[in-house]
Amino acid sequence: MSNRMESPASYLRHYPGLAAAVGACAPVQKHANLLERLRREPALEMAQLATTRGGMWLHRRKVFGADGTLVADDHEAWLAQEVARDGGSVAETCSRLDAGGYRLSQCQITTLYFVAPGLTGEPSDFLQVEVDVEDEILDRELLAGRTWRVPTTLEALQREADQGLQLPEAERVPVRPRNYRLRRVVDVEDWLKVADSLEDVRREAFRERRYKVTSSGTQEGTIQTPDELWPGWDRFAAKHRRFFLDWHRSSASPYRLCEHWVLQLTDWTDPSGRREMDMVPMWAFNRPLAKVNASKGGDYEFYGALQKLDRRIGVPFGWYFYMLHGNRVESDTGERVIRAAEAGTIVMPECDYRVLKDWQTSSYGF
Template identity: 35%
Template sequence: MSKEYELQTDVLGTIVAATPVTKKHADLLATFATRTDYRSLRYVMTRDTYGSSPARIIDAEGREISPDYRTWIEAQLAAHGGSARQVWLTHKDAGYLFTENQRLLHYFVHDRGGQQDNFVQVAVWEEQEFVERELFPRTDREGLRDVADLRHGSSSMGTEERFERCELGVPRYRLQEVIDMHRFAALAEDLYLARHRADGDRRVIETDCNTGEQRSLTIRELTPGYDQMRWSGRRFFDDWADSSAGRSGERACQRWTFATHDYVDQQGDRELSFVPQWAHTRKVAELKSTRNLDVYGLYGKLTQFDERIGMPFAWYFYGLHGNLVKSGQMERVLEAAEAGLIVLPEHDYRVLRRWGDASYAF
């Protein structure tokens, strides 16, 4: 499938891989500034939630047996009739070592200014190879695992004797993706609207439970405001631009990163979406149960939350994400604002009111 929004190239991948890992990614940023079109690239955040992944197979002297664990294990299974036990019997005394990569995912942004989605997001893996066990146990006294464990590189396949973890070489970069978010958002919105129009034309049968009378209606006719529904990603960027966040000069791409998804279902329909990921580095606590607080106390907590994040109306966008601020808290603020109990800037009230009329979340 063509991914029209992707900008990574073999040249970019080679440049990134050849750049040494340095403190605060200084060399990588300098490389992008001098050798690519992304001269204003800046670091945004790092995700460290990824486990290790299988890398290579080496022998006890460090000589490489295979540069790719998964390719090697598939070849061995094919050569031994798909039997995990036969693969083990063949190699259990070889003393092969299994290496893994510990991974961090760094996000960078090249902000082109203007519309809030007008930026390029660059994601780069930082990988450190290490070894801490032999590939196979020498005996089967603890039982051997199955083919799925072999393919996954499960640590339970390793020897009972553990080695002290040993790092191999130095950390290195690997380019994950370069995404033009302006193109991504435009394509995602076009796909959403086309699918939404088609879904709206579908006809269903409505039955009156009292009389049994039936009538044929379209989804559009059954759903108030159907034609005003919009792709959630577009709403996120528009809400940012219209609210105190955007009006204060904050750029969404410097406060959030975006985990993108490109999905084709069994009917061949394509859907693009993203999940915003906050980029704050300070420890920020969740606004836990606030039911015992009156609306003034709740709004005070949300104001403190904004101060902690360092930007106005941050609580609204964190509420769309849902982990630190909850939708019920947003609803209480809207009700209080409409009752005249608290005063929001008019532009923030309009954004919150739009959400109240047709809520969305990630």
């Protein structure tokens, strides 16, 4: 299910008229017309489609009558109106709606990730354009009171209304033409800078903490700082930044990261006012990729499988980044490569070995 959140404007690029222009494009296979339109914008001249991700849908559903006419654009708002119409009696509303033969739509979403590299060559210097392809179809019956436990509150009715029987395949037809919707254009380096500033605040707050340390033989203790208790705890950057630093330090450096990875970026503020930003890298390789098992074969054979993966995705040391996220390279792969390199059974570039040793010192992943 899609869970969109409003993002602050500091790291978003704004292009007047682009949202309307994207919405006016007719979806076609491979999205060539959309790409051509994006490339007319400043800094998007080199945009390319990196990958797609599906399996999401809008929470909002449209309501249709038994004869196929559109009743409402938002099922939750409509249900609230219907309950109010019945004087607040949810039971009466359920009884009435059950006899109406109402149906709900589902707006299925496939997100297109376009990337446009900058001029510096830095791994994080790119714009990420996210465009949703919306396919809205008749999906299922509206479920009101036809359950073993009739809803007693509006909230329960709204929560359970989309749990009705799915329609037969022949009846799951589009309710409107498929369309594009521009979600946002993110300046990735600017996003990282904002996330860095939040991390700096968190680390400074942690650094100011004091801990009372006592021994088992006495009640007296000493007051110590995090730097005294855990020397080097802040040696490495936060993982959202470290991912890019590791790319820059490794054999992957000559290759554009944005041609091989896109980013799931979130930014939210909890009820207490605490802001959180999170990043999950998603690979852009769009063909089947064999899994590498870290427990099979001798060192030479095992490392050969990793190099084969690198050749297939087109990036040296690419297996390391697949180890950080995904299910193609197991997390214990790094330890085995280090052991094999130090035993002399495999040979790897010194820069990649250094990245691995730092990962061994302070491992991370997504």
